[in-house]
Amino acid sequence: MKIIDLYINGFGKFHGRNLTFRDGLNIVYGKNEAGKSTIHTFIRGMLFGIERQRGRASRNDLYTKYEPWENSGTYEGQIRLEHKDHIYRIERTFQKNKKEFKIVDETAGREIEPTKAFLDDLLCGLSEAAYINTVSIGQLKSATDEGMVSELKNYIANLNTTGNLSLNITKAAAFLKSQRKDLESQMVPEAARTYTSLLSEIRNTEKEISSPEYENQIQEYQKLRSHIKSSIEEQQKEKEELLQKAARGRQVLSSNQFSDQSSINACLAKAQESYEEYREAKESCNRKPRKILSVLSLFIATLLLCGTGVLYYLGEANYFTAYYGLDLILLLGIFIGTATIFYLIGLILFLRLRHSQKDMEMSAKILQEILSRHLGTTDISPEALRAFQTRMAEFTRLCSAVSKSEAVIAQKAAELEDLSKKQENCGESIEKQQKSQWELEKKLEHLSSCKTQAEGLKHILTENDRIREEISAIDLALETMTSLSTSIRDSFGLYLNKTASDLIAGITGGIYTSMSVDENLNVFLNTKTKLVPLEQVSSGTMDQVYLALRLAAATLIQEGTERMPFIFDDSFVLYDDDRLKTALKWLVNAYSDQVIIFTCHQREAQMLTANLIPYHLVEI
Known part of the structure; x- marks a missing residue:
């Protein structure tokens, strides 16, 4: 099989990119970060697909790493292959929500169903693990993975025994041992005693399963739990509505600076008290006799003071002293004392009037503030007070409604808690029922097994001889297979x-002429004096040996079929110029099928040109 060309329509950094390959050696040159590994991974994805991992693994998987940088809705491409004189076009869409996979036989002009048998033939019998561990060599990854060991062993074992890859010797041996164990378990030397014991076990089991505790009541409990769940949802809905209603009521009360009924009563009492004080103060201020008496007292006191001045001015010549003989000092004292009394009376009356006015203003201010807050008016009147009282009555009803709602909410909460407990009890009962039904199923299975064994024991005496013959045959097969397995294990390394x-x-230019690989794929290089473990040679030689081992594995696995292209992705970075020149010459002769080398250096192309080795250059 060889790759003819590929078209990338959304993969990593590439979009709408074509690449063409030819038979033999292909050099794909590109600088670092040019996308060589992206193309290498694209080929692998087109051949085997790319699945997106789940959970944390999806953060760094191939699917996420190579999602298109641009136009992320297009994550697809196609590759054209030539296999057994037919040209096939593989089309894949990797997008997780619209994955598509189609194979078209361009030579026959029809679409091919991608069955496992067809894909095995098209991919030369390689699984994705075998592909990664043989013909596809990534950056600095020439060494085989541990997973390849078992696959190679199984391949060679099957090749030696059957000539094909359809038989798995390990599984066959395990199956035979399982069959032998089953046959041994069927042999009952004391058949009669065992049969009697089984009959007793059957009777006891049937008696147990007829017990009321195994009666199936799961559906009844499930219906009850469903009903309770509906009730909880209904009660919860009603509770939410009440909570919203109570919250709105509380918000209205809070916006009017009320917290409960006592605060409403206190506001109403304060308003009424202020209104009474305002009315009394207003009536007191509006009493005319008090005002007149206050003015009259002050007027009389003023006249008396004026009279005192006149008496003082006239002296002994005043009327009262001249005609009645009253003492001037005494008269002055009488006038001054009388004036003082009237002045004090007028002042007291004036201060009382002034105090009443202040009380009226203070009460009016308090009352106006209350009325303005709750009625939006500052008019002080009996009608306003009645409107205020009506307003307070509304708040009282609202507060009562809120209190009732909160009481109902508390009741609903208690009911919900009770329903939740009932629901939990139903769940526990269902779990107990499920457990009892599980136990019942186990007992029924046990009963069925006992009846089956009892039925089998009826013929056990005649069957024992046949079973012994079959066990002997299995022992002979296992012995033969064990001997064959030893031979296979010895021949694997060869x-x-x-x-x-x-x-x-x-590949080593004759420095090492052979190598040895034990059954665990431990590699030794042969010299004239000793076996050198691979770990003791240079990294370049180690890389060459693993490359040869990969090619050998690929040759073994693909033996008798067309071979897949050998793909290298910057795999020669550890090679010096001489070693690289030797490796390239060796590779052209050792692998006659298509070879694709991705490289960030120009020296591969230069060496091939200098040594007149034909190749096809692809630049990206």
Whole structure:
């Protein structure tokens, strides 16, 4: 199989990009960050698909890493392959909400159903793990993964025994052992005693399952729980409505500076008290006799003071002294004392009048503030007071309604708590019922098993001989398979070692002529004096050996079929110029199928040109 071309319509940084490949060696050159690894991953995704992981793993998976940078609604592409003289076009859409996968046979002009058998043939029998661990070599990842060991062993084991890949020896042995165990469990030496014991077990089990505790009442409890749930939802809805109603009432009371009935009563009492004080003060201020008497007293006191002045001015010649012989000093004292008395009387009356006016103003101010707050008016009148009282009565009714709503809310809360407990009890009862039904199912299964065993035990004596013969046959098969497995285990290293050793001399330029690989894929290089563990050689040599091992594994797995392209993604960064030159010459001769090398250096192309090795250059 070889890749003809590919078209990327949304993958990582690429959108609307074409690349064409040819037979033999292809060099894909691009600077760092040019997108070589993106194209490498795109090829893998087109061949095997890309699944988005779940949870935290989705943050750094391939799907998220290579989502299109632009036009994220288009996450797709196509690749054209040539396989067995047919040209196939694979089209994939990776978008999670509209994934599509289609294969078109352009040679036959029809769409192919992507069955597993067809895909295995098209992909040369490689799974995605085998592809990653053999023909697809990423950056600095030439070494095989541990998952490849079991796949290679199973392949070679099946190849040696059946000549195909359909049989799994390990599973076959496990199946035979399971069958032997089942047969042994069927053998009952004391058949009669066991049969009697089973009959007793059957009778006891049937008696147990007829007990009332195993009666199925799950549906009744579920209906009850559903009814309670509906009641809870209804009660909760009513409670929410009451809460909203009470909240609105409280808001109205709070906006009018009321908290409860006592605050309303206090406001009403204060208004009435202020109104009474205002009315009394107003009546006191409006009494004319008091005003007249106050003015008259002050007027008389003023006249007396004037008379005192006149007496003082006339002296002994005044009328009272001249005709009646009254003493001037005494007269002055009488006039002054009388004037003082009238002045004090007038002053007291004036101060009392002034105090009444202040009381009236203070009461009016308080009353106006109350009326303005609740009625929006400052008019002080009996009608305003009655309107205020009506307003207070409305607040009283509102406060009473709020209190009743809050009481109902508390009652609803208690009812909801009670319903919740009932719901929990229903849940517990359902769990108990489910547990009892689970126990009943187990007992029924046990009863069925006992009856089956009892039925089987009727024929156990005649069946024992047949079972022994089958067990003997299984033992013989296991013994044969164990011997064969040992042979397979011994031959595994020989197959891989022979194939890899044929390649190691070429890639190392004759420095090492062969290698040894044990059953755990531990690698040793052969010298004239000793076996050198791979860990003791240079990183470049180590990389060459693992490359040869990959190619050997790819050759084994794809033996007898067309082979997939060998793909390298900056895999020669550890190679010096001499080693790279040797590796390129070796690769062209060792792998005759298509080879694609992604590189950020121009030296591969230069060396191939200098050595007259044909290649196809693709620049990105």
